[in-house]
Amino acid sequence: MSRWLLTALLLLWPALTAVADPPSSRITGLRFGGGQSQTRIVIDSDKPLTFQTFSSQGGEARIVVELPKVRWSLGGLTAESGQGDGEGLVQTYRYAHNSSSSSRLTLDLRSPARLVRSFALPPAGDDPHYRIVLDLRPIEPTPALTAKTSPERASAVRPSPQAAAPRPAPDPSRRPLIVIDPGHGGRDPGAVSSSGLREKDVTLEIARLIRDELVASGRYRVALTRTRDEFIELEARVERARSLGADLFISLHADAGPNSSVRGASVYTLSAEGEKRAEEVRHRNDWILDVETDSSRPREVNDILADLVQRETKTQSSRFAQMLIPALSDAGWPALANTHRKRGFFVLLSPDVPAVLLEMGFMTHPADEAMLVSDARRARLADGVLAAIDGFFSRDAPLLAER
Numbered sequence: 419m420s421r422w423l424l425t426a427l428l429l430l431w432p433a434l435t436a437v438a439d440p441p442s443s444r445i446t447g448l449r450f451g452g453g454q455s456q457t458r459i460v461i462d463s464d465k466p467l468t469f470q471t472f473s474s475q476g477g478e479a480r481i482v483v484e485l486p487k488v489r490w491s492l493g494g495l496t497a498e499s500g501q502g503d504g505e506g507l508v509q510t511y512r513y514a515h516n517s518s519s520s521s522r523l524t525l526d527l528r529s530p531a532r533l534v535r536s537f538a539l540p541p542a543g544d545d546p547h548y549r550i551v552l553d554l555r556p557i558e559p560t561p562a563l564t565a566k567t568s569p570e571r572a573s574a575v576r577p578s579p580q581a582a583a584p585r586p587a588p589d590p591s592r593r594p595l596i597v598i599d600p601g602h603g604g605r606d607p608g609a610v611s612s613s614g615l616r617e618k619d620v621t622l623e624i625a626r627l628i629r630d631e632l633v634a635s636g637r638y639r640v641a642l643t644r645t646r647d648e649f650i651e652l653e654a655r656v657e658r659a660r661s662l663g664a665d666l667f668i669s670l671h672a673d674a675g676p677n678s679s680v681r682g683a684s685v686y687t688l689s690a691e692g693e694k695r696a697e698e699v700r701h702r703n704d705w706i707l708d709v710e711t712d713s714s715r716p717r718e719v720n721d722i723l724a725d726l727v728q729r730e731t732k733t734q735s736s737r738f739a740q741m742l743i744p745a746l747s748d749a750g751w752p753a754l755a756n757t758h759r760k761r762g763f764f765v766l767l768s769p770d771v772p773a774v775l776l777e778m779g780f781m782t783h784p785a786d787e788a789m790l791v792s793d794a795r796r797a798r799l800a801d802g803v804l805a806a807i808d809g810f811f812s813r814d815a816p817l818l819a820e821r
């Protein structure tokens with residue numbers, strides 16, 4: 419990501435004074451997203467709001483949001499106080515006026531959780547609301563990210579507060595974080611070859627191998643979107659990469675085709691149609707870009723910056739694809755014609771993490787199938803992926819270190 423470009427643009431923009439709280443904002447909505455591994459709470463209001471948060475973990479765990487005096491209009495009902503059921507890490511919520519000049523929203527937690535970030539946002543897209551966004555994480559690490567890893571590796575992949583914060587503190591020693599996404603899993607086997615080989619097993623085994631190769635190089639941190647045979651929604655795979663602050667996302671798949679003579683690997687990046695979908699998905703999921711969290715800038719500026727981030731992400735995705743294809747060929751891995759392809763695959767929709775989807779070969783071609791299960795060929799594939807990643811980060815190393 420070209421942070422320097424964004425920084426330069428921001429410096430050119432005149433500073434603007436923050437908006438003071440107007441009297442009597444109306445809280446019009448309270449929304450929950452995510453699940454037990456991360457819960458997002460979005461508070462909608464008709465005017466900008468300042469807020470403060472407090473958490474208490476002793477006894478009953480809760481997060482308290484202090485607001486100036488507001489009007490509560492939740493669920494179409496205007497009331498002085500009320501309560502309801504939460505989702506994910508939030509068991510229930512309560513709201514009331516706290517004094518003549520302040521109001522309070524209390525989130526009673528199911529289990530201890532920490533507030534990893536909170537920020538206010540102006541209206542965006544078709545949504546006319548101002549928003550306060552709170553992200554909660556369990557105090558225990560997410561099992562899927564640490565399962566079956568050595569202590570050293572577990573600490574390498576555990577999300578740090580810096581990774582989740584909107585603007586991480588600069589850390590020159592920060593190694594790039596690669597998120598590898600083994601396609602399919604659990605009830606979704608993916609493609610199945612005539613001999614009964616399942617895509618979900620191939621992708622997981624090769625993902626682990628690539629992870630071990632990258633970690634052994636000492637140059638990267640690696641997280642997998644799944645470490646065992648489980649079903650994970652596509653949205654959750656992208657969300658995991660984003661919330662960890664991934665620098666590169668690689669989704670692994672193996673193709674199937676009606677014609678058993680078709681073989682070879684191909685690399686997909688986001689298509690033009692996919693970009694439109696990406697914008698919809700971004701708003702639906704409240705995927706906030708770092709540049710959007712500064713409400714001191716006019717909304718138009720944040721929109722321009724968000725657009726730049728997405729374009730830069732697309733450029734970087736293509737640049738990695740262009741490095742991966744020759745690296746695979748050097749590793750003796752056959753390629754499909756028109757090896758670099760574009761599609762609107764859901765896992766490619768992250769607005770701020772460069773992403774490719776690697777179709778490693780055809781389960782329906784006997785020679786490809788043999789390669790996909792051969793230890794020696796798999797090792798060469800992992801070498802090729804490492805070489806491409808080395809190439810990708812060598813040029814950007816100084817820029818990435820600034821993140």
Ligand SMILES: [Zn+2]
Nearest residue numbers: 601608671672
């Ligand atoms: Zn697949």
